[in-house]
Amino acid sequence: MRVGLVFLPAWIPYNPPLGISCISAALLKEGHTVELFDYNVLIYDEVKDQAGKYWLMDQADKWENKQKFDKYIFPHIAPYLKNLIKDIASKQLDAVGFSTYTSNSQPSSIVIQMLKRVFPDLKIFIGGALVEDSFAYELLEDRLIDAAILGEGEESAIELLKHWQDDIPITKIAGTIVRNKDDEIVKGDKRPLLNMKNLPIPDFSKFDLSKYTSKGFPVEFSRGCVAKCTFCSETNYWVSFRTKTPAQVFKEFKYFKETFGVDQFRIVDSLMNGNHKMLEDMCDLIISEGLKINWYGFCRISNKLTPELLAKMKKAGCIHVNYGIESGSQKVLDLMKKRYKLSEIYKNVKDTYESGIEVHSQILIGFPGEGWFEYFETLKLIFNLRNFFHKIYPGIPLDITTRTHIFDNLDSYNVINEPGKPWRTKDNSNTINIRKFRHWFLIKFLNTIKMQQGYPLAVE
Numbered sequence: 001m002r003v004g005l006v007f008l009p010a011w012i013p014y015n016p017p018l019g020i021s022c023i024s025a026a027l028l029k030e031g032h033t034v035e036l037f038d039y040n041v042l043i044y045d046e047v048k049d050q051a052g053k054y055w056l057m058d059q060a061d062k063w064e065n066k067q068k069f070d071k072y073i074f075p076h077i078a079p080y081l082k083n084l085i086k087d088i089a090s091k092q093l094d095a096v097g098f099s100t101y102t103s104n105s106q107p108s109s110i111v112i113q114m115l116k117r118v119f120p121d122l123k124i125f126i127g128g129a130l131v132e133d134s135f136a137y138e139l140l141e142d143r144l145i146d147a148a149i150l151g152e153g154e155e156s157a158i159e160l161l162k163h164w165q166d167d168i169p170i171t172k173i174a175g176t177i178v179r180n181k182d183d184e185i186v187k188g189d190k191r192p193l194l195n196m197k198n199l200p201i202p203d204f205s206k207f208d209l210s211k212y213t214s215k216g217f218p219v220e221f222s223r224g225c226v227a228k229c230t231f232c233s234e235t236n237y238w239v240s241f242r243t244k245t246p247a248q249v250f251k252e253f254k255y256f257k258e259t260f261g262v263d264q265f266r267i268v269d270s271l272m273n274g275n276h277k278m279l280e281d282m283c284d285l286i287i288s289e290g291l292k293i294n295w296y297g298f299c300r301i302s303n304k305l306t307p308e309l310l311a312k313m314k315k316a317g318c319i320h321v322n323y324g325i326e327s328g329s330q331k332v333l334d335l336m337k338k339r340y341k342l343s344e345i346y347k348n349v350k351d352t353y354e355s356g357i358e359v360h361s362q363i364l365i366g367f368p369g370e371g372w373f374e375y376f377e378t379l380k381l382i383f384n385l386r387n388f389f390h391k392i393y394p395g396i397p398l399d400i401t402t403r404t405h406i407f408d409n410l411d412s413y414n415v416i417n418e419p420g421k422p423w424r425t426k427d428n429s430n431t432i433n434i435r436k437f438r439h440w441f442l443i444k445f446l447n448t449i450k451m452q453q454g455y456p457l458a459v460e
């Protein structure tokens with residue numbers, strides 16, 4: 001089949017999008033023809049002088065809220081959405097898939113509606129982090145899409161296209177919600193988790209690499225996380241932690257360097273050190289083969305991240321590690337179920353600095369249970385480690401999202417989370433205004449101690 005895969009804004013356009021590149025590689029292997037449409041970077045590149053600020057992380061509400069989207073975003077991007085329809089039409093496709101996530105739900109819905117109106121017979125499917133049952137059922141009931149893929153997409157997309165290509169009547173397909181042969185909307189069984197060792201190398205061959213803000217490729221060592229922090233949905237989304245083999249990752253690095261001349265890699269994993277043995281073996285391979293590359297990504301604070309392993313990572317090309325430290329309060333860390341001690345933070349940060357790898361850190365303001373005392377403990381930790389940190393990411397104050405322990409257990413956190421309103425604690429000790437003030441003050445504090453900051457202050 002001739003298949004198009006679409007990625008719409010807004011996502012900070014550092015690198016080519018990995019999700020549709022993985023699906024593309026899997027479909028190419030099955031003999032399909034694949035066209036990729038990264039209209040996230042294409043639109044960003046066209047409008048960045050007037051509207052580039054809307055791609056920053058703290059502008060997500062303008063993409064997610066319909067009224068704000070219509071007011072702030074749509075006038076800037078409307079002509080490009082029409083161009084996308086023409087672009088898709090020119091490729092004469094049989095099916096088009098959309099990679100959906102929270103901040104591209106509005107543009108995705110608009111393009112899907114336009115496409116179905118113009119090409120009623122075109123098969124349309126969605127996948128990605130946004131796809132929850134309710135969203136999928138809504139679009140299927142309105143006959144705007146033909147299928148939704150839940151969770152990892154590679155095998156489900158292959159099976160779905162096989163049904164469409166061979167005109168096989170559908171009863172149900174694992175990992176999807178579809179209309180079956182009797183025109184009923186049916187949800188398939190859960191698909192067994194993918195074995196990462198069988199995944200092909202992602203297909204980055206069709207992107208205009210000059211448009212991305214960072215000259216590197218995204219690479220996966222693993223999917224999932226070994227932790228279950230209570231504010232985070234990673235473990236629920238990916239279900240269990242799995243890795244590629246060290247040789248597989250090495251082969252990808254080498255292929256990308258030799259084929260595209262790319263030698264910088266952003267490791268997109270929830271954490272690079274979910275399996276310390278795999279990480280060490282991969283470093284050994286890079287060092288022994290003399291491959292000259294740079295790579296960076298997130299790590300979890302861990303006593304297995306020893307000075308010896310950090311030295312190997314440095315030698316193998318690791319240039320920075322971004323720790324999800326989040327808080328300097330042991331009480332808050334325990335409520336988050338971070339499962340490490342403050343002393344381990346101090347040790348990992350200092351050891352990483354000593355190894356020559358830059359230390360970056362995420363800070364998460366406003367967790368329920370963070371009072372003023374705990375907040376100032378966080379500032380104190382940053383101050384104490386200021387000479388070891390290279391950059392701090394103040395992010396945005398805590399947003400309670402679906403598929404997290406907090407979202408499912410509001411009472412146990414004393415939280416009220418009403419639709420359309422910012423969450424607050426029952427005693428009003430933690431409200432949106434308090435969180436905004438703490439976040440604002442954190443940024444002032446970082447400026448005062450001359451600490452570099454990561455997004456949302458800049459598109460890097």
Ligand code: SF4
Nearest residue numbers: 225227229232234270
């Ligand atoms: S916050 Fe980081 S360590 Fe915790 S579950 Fe999420 S990805 Fe894993």
